[in-house]
Amino acid sequence: MGRAPCCDKNSVKKGPWSPEEDAKLKSYIDQHGTGGNWIALPPKIGLKRCGKSCRLRWLNYLRPNLKHGGFSQEEDNIILSLYISIGSRWSIIAAQLPGRTDNDIKNYWNTKLKKKLFGKQRKNLRGKSQKQGSRKGRDQMNSSMDSNNNINTNPSWSEFPILQQIPYSNDEPRYSNDHTSIRMLLMKLGGKFYDDDDDDKPMNGALNPQYDPMDNSLMHPLYHNSINLMSSAPMGVMNTMNSPFTNSHEYNVEGKAVCWVDTDTEKQKLRERMGSDTSVVLALNDGCNSTAELEHMVYTDTQKLDDLEMLYEDMLNNKPSTTLGGNLDWEDMNNLVFPFPPLVVSNNEGHQHGTLLEEGALNELRYPRDQ
DNA sequence: AATAGCTGCAACCGCGGGCGT
DNA sequence: GACGCCCGCGGTTGCAGCTAT
Numbered sequence: 055m056g057r058a059p060c061c062d063k064n065s066v067k068k069g070p071w072s073p074e075e076d077a078k079l080k081s082y083i084d085q086h087g088t089g090g091n092w093i094a095l096p097p098k099i100g101l102k103r104c105g106k107s108c109r110l111r112w113l114n115y116l117r118p119n120l121k122h123g124g125f126s127q128e129e130d131n132i133i134l135s136l137y138i139s140i141g142s143r144w145s146i147i148a149a150q151l152p153g154r155t156d157n158d159i160k161n162y163w164n165t166k167l168k169k170k171l172f173g174k175q176r177k178n179l180r181g182k183s184q185k186q187g188s189r190k191g192r193d194q195m196n197s198s199m200d201s202n203n204n205i206n207t208n209p210s211w212s213e214f215p216i217l218q219q220i221p222y223s224n225d226e227p228r229y230s231n232d233h234t235s236i237r238m239l240l241m242k243l244g245g246k247f248y249d250d251d252d253d254d255k256p257m258n259g260a261l262n263p264q265y266d267p268m269d270n271s272l273m274h275p276l277y278h279n280s281i282n283l284m285s286s287a288p289m290g291v292m293n294t295m296n297s298p299f300t301n302s303h304e305y306n307v308e309g310k311a312v313c314w315v316d317t318d319t320e321k322q323k324l325r326e327r328m329g330s331d332t333s334v335v336l337a338l339n340d341g342c343n344s345t346a347e348l349e350h351m352v353y354t355d356t357q358k359l360d361d362l363e364m365l366y367e368d369m370l371n372n373k374p375s376t377t378l379g380g381n382l383d384w385e386d387m388n389n390l391v392f393p394f395p396p397l398v399v400s401n402n403e404g405h406q407h408g409t410l411l412e413e414g415a416l417n418e419l420r421y422p423r424d425q
Numbered sequence: 426a427a428t429a430g431c432t433g434c435a436a437c438c439g440c441g442g443g444c445g446t
Numbered sequence: 447g448a449c450g451c452c453c454g455c456g457g458t459t460g461c462a463g464c465t466a467t
Binding site: 069070090091092093105106109113142143144145156157160164 | 453
Binding site: 068069070071104106107110111114115123157158161162164165166 | 436
Protein backbone atom coordinates (compact mmCIF):
# COMPACT_ATOMS: atom_id res chain seq x y z
CA MET A 55 0.00 0.00 0.00
CA GLY A 56 1.47 3.34 -0.98
CA ARG A 57 1.84 6.21 1.35
CA ALA A 58 -0.79 8.93 1.21
CA PRO A 59 0.63 12.17 -0.18
CA CYS A 60 1.40 14.79 2.45
CA CYS A 61 -0.43 17.42 0.42
CA ASP A 62 -2.49 17.86 -2.69
CA LYS A 63 0.17 18.14 -5.37
CA ASN A 64 -2.20 19.82 -7.77
CA SER A 65 -2.93 22.74 -5.47
CA VAL A 66 0.53 23.47 -4.11
CA LYS A 67 3.05 25.77 -5.72
CA LYS A 68 6.45 24.35 -6.60
CA GLY A 69 9.74 25.87 -7.63
CA PRO A 70 11.65 28.88 -6.37
CA TRP A 71 10.29 30.86 -3.46
CA SER A 72 9.31 34.49 -3.96
CA PRO A 73 10.44 37.19 -1.49
CA GLU A 74 6.79 37.56 -0.43
CA GLU A 75 6.54 33.87 0.43
CA ASP A 76 9.81 34.03 2.32
CA ALA A 77 8.59 37.05 4.28
CA LYS A 78 5.31 35.37 5.18
CA LEU A 79 6.99 32.20 6.36
CA LYS A 80 9.73 33.95 8.29
CA SER A 81 7.37 36.39 9.92
CA TYR A 82 5.01 33.64 11.05
CA ILE A 83 7.73 31.39 12.45
CA ASP A 84 9.42 34.34 14.17
CA GLN A 85 6.18 35.09 15.96
CA HIS A 86 4.66 31.66 16.53
CA GLY A 87 7.36 29.09 15.92
CA THR A 88 6.75 26.09 13.69
CA GLY A 89 4.13 24.63 16.00
CA GLY A 90 5.70 21.25 15.56
CA ASN A 91 3.59 20.52 12.53
CA TRP A 92 4.92 21.61 9.17
CA ILE A 93 2.02 20.12 7.26
CA ALA A 94 -0.44 22.35 9.10
CA LEU A 95 1.70 25.47 8.69
CA PRO A 96 1.07 26.61 5.08
CA PRO A 97 -2.73 26.95 5.40
CA LYS A 98 -2.29 29.01 8.55
CA ILE A 99 0.02 31.45 6.75
CA GLY A 100 -1.91 31.42 3.53
CA LEU A 101 0.88 29.83 1.55
CA LYS A 102 0.13 27.48 -1.30
CA ARG A 103 3.12 25.36 -0.44
CA CYS A 104 3.66 21.84 0.78
CA GLY A 105 4.63 21.61 4.46
CA LYS A 106 7.81 19.83 3.54
CA SER A 107 8.71 22.62 1.18
CA CYS A 108 8.17 25.17 3.98
CA ARG A 109 10.35 23.16 6.31
CA LEU A 110 13.12 22.91 3.74
CA ARG A 111 12.95 26.62 2.95
CA TRP A 112 13.13 27.51 6.62
CA LEU A 113 15.93 25.11 7.52
CA ASN A 114 18.08 25.75 4.48
CA TYR A 115 17.56 29.43 3.84
CA LEU A 116 15.44 31.49 6.23
CA ARG A 117 16.64 30.18 9.58
CA PRO A 118 18.72 32.75 11.50
CA ASN A 119 22.51 32.50 11.77
CA LEU A 120 22.93 30.54 8.58
CA LYS A 121 26.18 30.87 6.68
CA HIS A 122 26.09 30.74 2.91
CA GLY A 123 29.01 29.78 0.70
CA GLY A 124 32.67 30.34 1.50
CA PHE A 125 33.63 27.19 3.34
CA SER A 126 36.84 27.62 5.29
CA GLN A 127 39.82 25.29 5.27
CA GLU A 128 38.90 24.28 8.79
CA GLU A 129 35.40 23.36 7.68
CA ASP A 130 36.83 21.42 4.75
CA ASN A 131 38.96 19.41 7.14
CA ILE A 132 36.06 18.68 9.45
CA ILE A 133 33.84 17.61 6.59
CA LEU A 134 36.52 15.35 5.18
CA SER A 135 37.36 13.85 8.53
CA LEU A 136 33.74 13.12 9.34
CA TYR A 137 32.99 11.87 5.84
CA ILE A 138 35.82 9.39 6.13
CA SER A 139 34.58 8.30 9.54
CA ILE A 140 30.83 8.13 9.04
CA GLY A 141 30.18 8.50 5.34
CA SER A 142 27.46 10.60 3.79
CA ARG A 143 25.61 11.35 7.02
CA TRP A 144 25.21 14.99 6.07
CA SER A 145 22.94 15.92 8.94
CA ILE A 146 25.46 14.65 11.48
CA ILE A 147 28.29 16.41 9.69
CA ALA A 148 26.21 19.59 9.59
CA ALA A 149 25.69 19.35 13.33
CA GLN A 150 29.45 19.81 13.75
CA LEU A 151 29.45 22.97 11.63
CA PRO A 152 27.42 25.78 13.15
CA GLY A 153 25.48 27.75 10.57
CA ARG A 154 25.76 25.08 7.91
CA THR A 155 22.92 22.92 6.68
CA ASP A 156 23.08 19.35 5.57
CA ASN A 157 21.96 20.43 2.12
CA ASP A 158 24.74 22.99 1.93
CA ILE A 159 27.36 20.48 2.91
CA LYS A 160 25.99 17.85 0.61
CA ASN A 161 26.06 20.28 -2.31
CA TYR A 162 29.49 21.51 -1.34
CA TRP A 163 30.81 17.97 -1.18
CA ASN A 164 29.31 16.95 -4.50
CA THR A 165 30.29 20.05 -6.41
CA LYS A 166 33.55 21.24 -4.92
CA LEU A 167 35.15 19.25 -2.18
CA LYS A 168 35.16 15.99 -4.09
CA LYS A 169 36.84 17.77 -6.96
CA LYS A 170 39.38 19.32 -4.65
CA LEU A 171 40.23 15.90 -3.33
CA PHE A 172 40.39 14.24 -6.70
CA GLY A 173 41.39 17.24 -8.74
CA LYS A 174 44.32 15.32 -10.09
CA GLN A 175 42.02 12.59 -11.28
CA ARG A 176 39.40 14.91 -12.64
CA LYS A 177 41.90 16.02 -15.22
CA ASN A 178 42.07 12.43 -16.38
CA LEU A 179 38.33 12.17 -16.61
CA ARG A 180 38.08 15.26 -18.74
CA GLY A 181 37.04 14.47 -22.25
CA LYS A 182 35.69 11.07 -21.31
CA SER A 183 32.41 12.10 -19.81
CA GLN A 184 32.11 15.76 -20.42
CA LYS A 185 31.35 15.42 -24.07
CA GLN A 186 28.32 13.34 -23.26
CA GLY A 187 26.12 16.11 -21.96
CA SER A 188 26.32 17.98 -18.73
CA ARG A 189 23.95 15.90 -16.67
CA LYS A 190 25.38 12.65 -17.86
CA GLY A 191 28.93 13.74 -17.20
CA ARG A 192 27.99 14.86 -13.72
CA ASP A 193 26.07 11.73 -12.91
CA GLN A 194 28.91 9.51 -13.91
CA MET A 195 30.91 11.05 -11.11
CA ASN A 196 28.13 10.38 -8.65
CA SER A 197 26.83 6.96 -9.47
CA SER A 198 28.14 3.66 -10.70
CA MET A 199 24.74 2.11 -11.17
CA ASP A 200 22.21 2.69 -13.90
CA SER A 201 18.48 2.71 -13.31
CA ASN A 202 18.36 -1.08 -13.45
CA ASN A 203 21.07 -1.39 -10.84
CA ASN A 204 23.51 -2.60 -13.40
CA ILE A 205 27.08 -1.52 -13.06
CA ASN A 206 28.01 0.95 -15.74
CA THR A 207 30.75 0.08 -18.16
CA ASN A 208 32.60 3.30 -17.42
CA PRO A 209 35.09 3.03 -14.61
CA SER A 210 33.83 4.11 -11.23
CA TRP A 211 35.05 4.00 -7.66
CA SER A 212 33.24 0.82 -6.79
CA GLU A 213 34.69 -1.28 -9.55
CA PHE A 214 38.33 -1.19 -8.59
CA PRO A 215 39.43 -4.68 -7.60
CA ILE A 216 41.30 -3.52 -4.55
CA LEU A 217 38.20 -1.86 -3.20
CA GLN A 218 36.12 -4.98 -3.62
CA GLN A 219 38.65 -6.95 -1.65
CA ILE A 220 38.11 -4.93 1.47
CA PRO A 221 35.69 -6.90 3.60
CA TYR A 222 32.93 -5.61 5.80
CA SER A 223 32.28 -6.85 9.25
CA ASN A 224 28.76 -7.94 10.05
CA ASP A 225 28.05 -5.10 12.41
CA GLU A 226 29.38 -2.38 10.22
CA PRO A 227 26.93 0.14 8.84
CA ARG A 228 26.31 -0.33 5.15
CA TYR A 229 27.13 2.59 2.93
CA SER A 230 26.57 2.87 -0.76
CA ASN A 231 29.37 1.44 -2.81
CA ASP A 232 30.26 4.85 -4.12
CA HIS A 233 30.63 6.55 -0.77
CA THR A 234 32.45 3.61 0.69
CA SER A 235 34.80 3.46 -2.22
CA ILE A 236 35.52 7.14 -2.12
CA ARG A 237 36.23 6.86 1.57
CA MET A 238 38.60 3.98 0.93
CA LEU A 239 40.35 5.99 -1.72
CA LEU A 240 40.67 8.86 0.70
CA MET A 241 42.36 6.48 3.08
CA LYS A 242 44.83 5.49 0.43
CA LEU A 243 45.58 9.05 -0.58
CA GLY A 244 45.80 10.20 2.98
CA GLY A 245 43.09 12.75 2.26
CA LYS A 246 45.44 14.83 0.19
CA PHE A 247 43.84 17.89 -1.36
CA TYR A 248 44.90 19.23 -4.71
CA ASP A 249 44.42 22.76 -5.79
CA ASP A 250 42.42 23.14 -8.97
CA ASP A 251 45.02 25.48 -10.41
CA ASP A 252 47.93 23.18 -9.89
CA ASP A 253 46.84 19.62 -9.68
CA ASP A 254 50.24 18.33 -8.75
CA LYS A 255 50.64 20.62 -5.79
CA PRO A 256 48.95 19.81 -2.51
CA MET A 257 46.75 22.66 -1.41
CA ASN A 258 48.43 25.08 0.90
CA GLY A 259 47.05 24.76 4.39
CA ALA A 260 44.77 21.91 3.53
CA LEU A 261 45.45 18.32 4.25
CA ASN A 262 48.94 18.24 2.90
CA PRO A 263 51.58 16.86 5.21
CA GLN A 264 53.26 19.20 7.64
CA TYR A 265 56.62 18.94 9.21
CA ASP A 266 56.47 17.96 12.83
CA PRO A 267 59.50 19.27 14.76
CA MET A 268 58.81 16.87 17.60
CA ASP A 269 59.74 13.75 15.72
CA ASN A 270 61.27 14.95 12.46
CA SER A 271 58.54 13.24 10.48
CA LEU A 272 55.95 14.66 8.19
CA MET A 273 52.68 15.00 9.97
CA HIS A 274 49.33 15.02 8.26
CA PRO A 275 46.96 17.58 9.74
CA LEU A 276 44.01 15.24 9.45
CA TYR A 277 45.73 12.78 11.68
CA HIS A 278 47.87 15.16 13.62
CA ASN A 279 45.54 15.29 16.59
CA SER A 280 44.91 11.62 16.61
CA ILE A 281 48.56 10.77 16.42
CA ASN A 282 49.23 13.12 19.33
CA LEU A 283 46.43 11.57 21.30
CA MET A 284 47.43 8.10 20.28
CA SER A 285 50.88 8.73 21.61
CA SER A 286 49.44 9.58 24.99
CA ALA A 287 48.18 6.06 25.48
CA PRO A 288 49.60 2.69 24.53
CA MET A 289 48.34 1.60 21.15
CA GLY A 290 46.27 4.78 21.05
CA VAL A 291 42.93 4.39 19.42
CA MET A 292 43.54 0.73 18.73
CA ASN A 293 43.32 0.31 22.45
CA THR A 294 39.81 1.61 22.44
CA MET A 295 39.03 -1.28 20.13
CA ASN A 296 40.38 -3.71 22.71
CA SER A 297 43.23 -4.49 20.43
CA PRO A 298 44.18 -8.16 20.39
CA PHE A 299 47.63 -7.39 19.11
CA THR A 300 50.41 -8.20 21.43
CA ASN A 301 53.18 -6.78 19.34
CA SER A 302 52.38 -3.97 17.00
CA HIS A 303 54.11 -0.81 15.92
CA GLU A 304 52.63 2.40 14.68
CA TYR A 305 54.34 5.01 12.61
CA ASN A 306 53.43 8.16 10.86
CA VAL A 307 54.80 9.00 7.48
CA GLU A 308 53.64 11.51 4.92
CA GLY A 309 50.52 11.87 6.93
CA LYS A 310 49.71 8.19 6.81
CA ALA A 311 49.48 6.16 9.95
CA VAL A 312 51.26 2.91 9.36
CA CYS A 313 50.74 -0.15 11.50
CA TRP A 314 52.90 -3.23 11.43
CA VAL A 315 52.18 -6.46 13.24
CA ASP A 316 54.64 -9.25 13.76
CA THR A 317 52.94 -12.48 12.75
CA ASP A 318 50.69 -13.75 10.00
CA THR A 319 48.11 -14.60 12.62
CA GLU A 320 48.09 -11.07 13.88
CA LYS A 321 48.06 -9.77 10.36
CA GLN A 322 44.94 -11.81 9.76
CA LYS A 323 43.45 -10.52 12.99
CA LEU A 324 44.23 -7.00 11.90
CA ARG A 325 42.56 -7.50 8.57
CA GLU A 326 39.47 -8.99 10.18
CA ARG A 327 39.12 -6.32 12.78
CA MET A 328 40.16 -3.35 10.74
CA GLY A 329 37.63 -4.01 8.05
CA SER A 330 35.40 -1.70 10.05
CA ASP A 331 36.02 1.76 11.42
CA THR A 332 39.36 2.04 13.15
CA SER A 333 42.21 4.41 13.48
CA VAL A 334 44.93 2.78 11.53
CA VAL A 335 45.13 3.98 7.99
CA LEU A 336 47.60 1.68 6.42
CA ALA A 337 49.05 -1.55 7.56
CA LEU A 338 52.05 -2.50 5.57
CA ASN A 339 53.57 -5.79 6.47
CA ASP A 340 55.23 -7.28 3.48
CA GLY A 341 58.55 -6.09 2.24
CA CYS A 342 59.93 -5.70 5.74
CA ASN A 343 61.43 -8.48 7.79
CA SER A 344 61.78 -6.54 10.99
CA THR A 345 60.51 -3.51 12.72
CA ALA A 346 63.87 -1.90 12.12
CA GLU A 347 63.44 -2.42 8.38
CA LEU A 348 59.94 -1.12 8.55
CA GLU A 349 61.10 1.89 10.46
CA HIS A 350 63.73 2.55 7.84
CA MET A 351 61.18 2.21 5.08
CA VAL A 352 58.69 4.41 6.85
CA TYR A 353 61.07 7.27 7.45
CA THR A 354 63.34 7.09 4.45
CA ASP A 355 61.64 5.24 1.62
CA THR A 356 58.29 6.64 0.76
CA GLN A 357 58.31 5.03 -2.68
CA LYS A 358 55.69 2.46 -1.73
CA LEU A 359 53.36 5.11 -0.51
CA ASP A 360 53.88 7.06 -3.69
CA ASP A 361 53.15 3.89 -5.63
CA LEU A 362 49.75 3.71 -4.04
CA GLU A 363 48.89 7.04 -5.50
CA MET A 364 50.21 6.11 -8.90
CA LEU A 365 48.28 2.87 -8.77
CA TYR A 366 45.16 4.80 -7.99
CA GLU A 367 45.65 6.96 -11.06
CA ASP A 368 46.07 3.91 -13.23
CA MET A 369 42.88 2.45 -11.87
CA LEU A 370 41.05 5.65 -12.67
CA ASN A 371 42.33 5.45 -16.20
CA ASN A 372 41.00 1.89 -16.30
CA LYS A 373 44.26 0.42 -17.45
CA PRO A 374 46.52 -2.24 -16.02
CA SER A 375 48.89 -0.70 -13.58
CA THR A 376 52.22 0.20 -15.07
CA THR A 377 53.50 1.89 -11.98
CA LEU A 378 53.74 -0.93 -9.52
CA GLY A 379 57.01 -2.19 -10.88
CA GLY A 380 59.03 -4.28 -8.47
CA ASN A 381 57.99 -2.25 -5.51
CA LEU A 382 54.39 -3.15 -5.04
CA ASP A 383 52.34 -5.68 -6.98
CA TRP A 384 48.81 -6.96 -6.56
CA GLU A 385 50.06 -9.49 -4.06
CA ASP A 386 51.36 -6.61 -2.02
CA MET A 387 48.09 -4.86 -2.35
CA ASN A 388 46.39 -7.87 -0.81
CA ASN A 389 48.54 -7.37 2.21
CA LEU A 390 47.53 -3.80 2.69
CA VAL A 391 44.73 -2.89 4.98
CA PHE A 392 43.01 0.46 4.73
CA PRO A 393 40.59 0.92 7.54
CA PHE A 394 39.22 4.27 8.60
CA PRO A 395 41.01 6.99 10.50
CA PRO A 396 39.98 8.27 13.88
CA LEU A 397 37.15 10.66 14.14
CA VAL A 398 38.73 14.02 14.71
CA VAL A 399 36.92 17.27 15.29
CA SER A 400 39.02 20.40 15.47
CA ASN A 401 38.07 23.67 17.03
CA ASN A 402 38.58 27.08 15.51
CA GLU A 403 42.10 27.36 16.81
CA GLY A 404 43.31 24.80 14.35
CA HIS A 405 44.29 21.22 14.34
CA GLN A 406 46.64 21.50 17.26
CA HIS A 407 43.70 21.45 19.61
CA GLY A 408 41.48 18.88 18.01
CA THR A 409 39.87 16.29 20.18
CA LEU A 410 38.79 12.78 19.60
CA LEU A 411 35.11 12.32 20.15
CA GLU A 412 34.29 10.36 23.21
CA GLU A 413 33.61 6.70 22.68
CA GLY A 414 29.87 7.04 23.20
CA ALA A 415 29.57 9.87 20.74
CA LEU A 416 31.80 8.01 18.34
CA ASN A 417 29.57 4.98 18.41
CA GLU A 418 26.49 7.12 18.12
CA LEU A 419 27.92 8.69 15.01
CA ARG A 420 29.03 5.44 13.54
CA TYR A 421 26.17 3.16 14.44
CA PRO A 422 23.22 5.38 15.33
CA ARG A 423 20.75 3.19 13.53
CA ASP A 424 22.06 -0.02 15.00
CA GLN A 425 21.51 1.03 18.55
C1' DA B 426 28.35 36.60 -31.17
C1' DA B 427 26.24 32.25 -30.75
C1' DT B 428 25.70 28.19 -28.52
C1' DA B 429 26.90 23.92 -26.40
C1' DG B 430 28.58 22.32 -22.29
C1' DC B 431 29.53 22.90 -17.33
C1' DT B 432 28.80 24.39 -12.53
C1' DG B 433 26.55 25.55 -8.35
C1' DC B 434 22.72 25.77 -5.72
C1' DA B 435 17.88 25.50 -4.47
C1' DA B 436 14.27 22.59 -4.35
C1' DC B 437 11.92 18.20 -4.94
C1' DC B 438 11.15 13.27 -4.10
C1' DG B 439 10.65 8.99 -1.87
C1' DC B 440 11.78 6.29 1.92
C1' DG B 441 12.58 4.84 6.73
C1' DG B 442 11.88 5.76 11.47
C1' DG B 443 9.42 7.52 15.38
C1' DC B 444 5.32 8.39 17.66
C1' DG B 445 0.51 8.48 18.88
C1' DT B 446 -3.78 6.05 18.63
C1' DG C 447 0.73 -5.35 17.02
C1' DA C 448 -1.27 -2.64 13.21
C1' DC C 449 -2.04 1.51 11.26
C1' DG C 450 -1.69 6.33 9.97
C1' DC C 451 0.72 10.47 10.12
C1' DC C 452 4.61 13.44 10.16
C1' DC C 453 9.53 14.42 10.31
C1' DG C 454 14.04 14.12 8.76
C1' DC C 455 17.30 12.35 5.71
C1' DG C 456 19.94 11.33 1.51
C1' DG C 457 19.69 11.16 -3.32
C1' DT C 458 18.25 13.42 -7.40
C1' DT C 459 16.63 16.96 -10.52
C1' DG C 460 15.83 21.64 -12.52
C1' DC C 461 17.57 25.67 -13.89
C1' DA C 462 20.07 30.06 -14.06
C1' DG C 463 24.45 31.76 -14.76
C1' DC C 464 29.02 31.00 -16.30
C1' DT C 465 32.68 29.29 -19.44
C1' DA C 466 34.77 27.37 -23.41
C1' DT C 467 34.78 26.71 -28.18
